[in-house]
Amino acid sequence: MEAYYNCLHCMNRNVRILTKDGGVHEGTIVNVDQQNVYLKKGAGKRVTTSAFYPSPYPYSYGGREEILTLSLFTLLAIALI
Template sequence: MQARATDNPAQVYKADNQWSEQVRQTRKKLAGICGQCMNRNVRVQTIDGHTYEGVVVGSDQSYLHIMTSDVRFFGPYASNAILTLVLYELLVITLLI
């Protein structure tokens, strides 16, 4: 009998337990903060250095949703497009007055 690849899959990557716990804690903390920013203008910077501005229209335990008119992603005709950002990739959230 010949073994199939699905019978014994090769693991390519496994996250370190300490790192995984840190990500879970950070995600939980950010979810609470994002909930407090609902319907407010924010500037968000990601760990990759990208910056976005918009109004927080939603968040959950994994994502932040901001309404933006950023033409870099949605073109010149995109008004009030929703951008979804992963919580653990956020570096800075700034409230804009």
């Protein structure tokens, strides 16, 4: 539950997310629910960690940015950048 509230606090802000598997990802939190956080990656930033996958999230950012879905259970830390 702590990860959920931390993500809510960081909504619409640039963050760096560290995951339990050692992944580091930067972007803007565009939504959070009880299981997932949705991270908008900037143009040209691609995800290579298999724990992340493009989301069917209903927002469109002109195809230049990517929305990733990350399980709240994999979060280790969130930092504002």
